[in-house]
Amino acid sequence: MKQWNDTGANQAMIANEQGAQSIGRREFLGGAAAATALIGGGVAAGVGSLASPAIAQQPAQFPDGFLWGTSTSSYQIEGAATADGRGPSIWDTLSHTPGKVLNNDTGDVAADHYNRYLEDVALMADAGLKAYRFSIAWPRIQPTGSGPANAKGLDFYDRLVDALLRRGIEPWPCLYHWDLPQALQDRGGWTNRDIADWFADYALIVAGRLGDRAKNWVMLNEPSVVAIFGHGVGGHAPDLRGRENFCAAIHHQNLAQGRALSALRAVGAKDWKLGTVLSVQPVKPSPGNDANRHAAAQWDAVWNRSCLDPLFKGQYPDSLIADFKPLIKQGDMEAIRQPIDFLGLNYYSRMHQVTDPGGLFGTNFGPSPEGTKYTDMGWPVEPEGLYEQLIDFRDNYGNIPVYVTENGASYGDWVGPTGKAEDGGRIFYIRDHLLACHRAIKDGANLKGYFVWTLLDNFEWGFGYTQHFGLVQVDRETMQRRPKASYYWYGDVAKSNEVPL
Structure with a gap:
């Protein structure tokens, strides 16, 4: 997950919240049947749809073997910040x-997944999910960032991998999702070139312990977001802050x-x-000024191509070469341009x-086009952009196997008269994406697959616990899990391999 701001988003967000509430307060009678009935009104409610009117009543069937899962990250859900030898991370410090x-919230407890992982694995299994992308907390494995492994952290x-496999869920470990050991930050963190070797050593430790069971390995999560924000x-x-720090963090990641x-x-x-x-994320010029076209091209280079192009083409975008040149040593680009078996989007x-x-x-x-709807985070709702990006991978990056490893939205939810947690806006969002x-x-x-963000309401970085992306509520006092309507809807999608229209 990342955070960014759109000018004018707050006013649009308020209007969108009002619309989502009028939809979501309709009674869910239980399971996907009721959710599907609600979804049928999505277009009229202004959510929009990519469905063709000619086949509006036919479910969208996905290919056999399409992988349905969910994603989380260690700092956002694990808690247990000092348990079993875990060292502090940069997010503990911040x-x-x-x-x-916001509210001076921390991830000290988060969703208490460290102690409740069996309950959370059961939620995934009951929903019919077949894959789970989770991240490894580097400070649990190497509390000082390097040296011998902490056995209790491993x-x-x-235990988590074994629990997943017992329930028929593929583990997809991600080696880094933002919680860098503070001890490494004290040595320069991602601005220190030596971190490339520290990370490779850490990767070998984790894969050496879990690799007999975990077969799908993710190196980094969103390096451009780490570098920018x-x-x-x-x-x-x-x-x-600063352009030089950004470039160093990108290149060293x-x-x-x-x-x-x-x-x-x-x-x-x-x-x-x-x-x-x-x-x-496809970058577009904000309407109203032709000069914004150059801005869009430049931000596309910064956010998207500064990671894509070195990996797939062995080069940085032309507009950024001067910024990266002082950092590049002989052999760097060859070391970066490695074959991969899949790309997570x-x-x-x-x-x-x-x-x-x-x-x-x-x-x-800048502002989005007039009429754009927003999530509670103030982010535009633009499923067409997901289509555009997948086609860009098809046309410009060799059509490598791709998994959507995060896609989701923050929307308010509430407990209705039936005792269910209602979140119709999230269902509309996921359905259209x-x-x-x-x-x-087609x-x-x-x-090849889709992982919804995210299983549980969690620590949402600078927003603390004020934003809710989860398919499942987490009571901040008791840690009780309460599945939302979107949990049941998405579970039926996973089980049927099709999306109702």
Whole structure:
């Protein structure tokens, strides 16, 4: 998950919330049948649809073997911040700094997944999900960021992987989802070139323990977001700023990813699948000014291509070469350009850019087209952008196997008279993005699976616990799990391999 702002989003968000409430307060009578009945009104309610009117009553059938799952991240759900030898992470440091997170929330307890993982695995299994992308907390494995492994930290992921396999769920470990050991940040973190080797060593430790059972390995989650919000404009841990810090963080993550891929490939089993996860969002100029076209192209290079192009083409975008040149040493680009078995795509919306001389690269977020609807985070709802991005991978990056490894939305929910947690807006959002996936597959995109973000309401970074992305409510006092209407709806999609229209 990431955070960004759109000018004017707050007013649109209020209107969207009002619309979502009028939809979601309709009675759910239980399970997917009731949810499907509600979905039938989605177009009239203004959510929009990619379905063709000629086949509006026919479910969108996905290919045999299409993988349905969910994604989470360690700091956002695990809690147990000091249990069993875990060291502090940069997000522990930031969240305990007054004023850095809304309500001064922290991930100390989060969703208490560390202690309740069996309950959460059961929720996934009951929903019919067949894959779970979770992240490994580097500070649990190496509390000081390097050196010998902490056996108790590895033991937790052993238990989790075994629990998943017992319930027929494929484990998809992600080696890094933003919770860098604070001890490594004290040595420069992602601005220190040595981190590429530290990360490769860590990857070998984790895969050496879990690789006899876990076969699908994700290197990094959203390196561009780490670099932009953690190192360029601030707000995310470690809360650095500046163009040089951004470039160093991008290049060293790219290099660490390449080193880890190479190291795992050298020792790995033949049935391992190695990949990574990027946040890739089509960038559009905000309406009203032709100069915004240049801003959009520049931000596309910064957010998207600075990770895609080195991995697939062995080069940085032309508009950024001067910025990266001082960081590149002989052999770097060859080390970064590693073959991968799959690419994970995290998609939430398009990005709309305006020219801003004060921006990190001369751009900033601007208004979306008139009439755009927004989630409770103020993010545009644009399922067509997901289709566009999948087609871009088809046409410009070799049509590699792709999994949507994050897609979801923050919407309010409430407990209705029947005792169910209602969240109709989320169902509409997921439904229309799945229809975009279905359309892209029909048009030749090599899409193999979809992981919804996310299973549980969690610690949403700088927003603390104020935003709710989960299919399942988590009571902040008792940690009780309460599945929402979207949980039942998505579960029936996974079980039937089709999306009702």
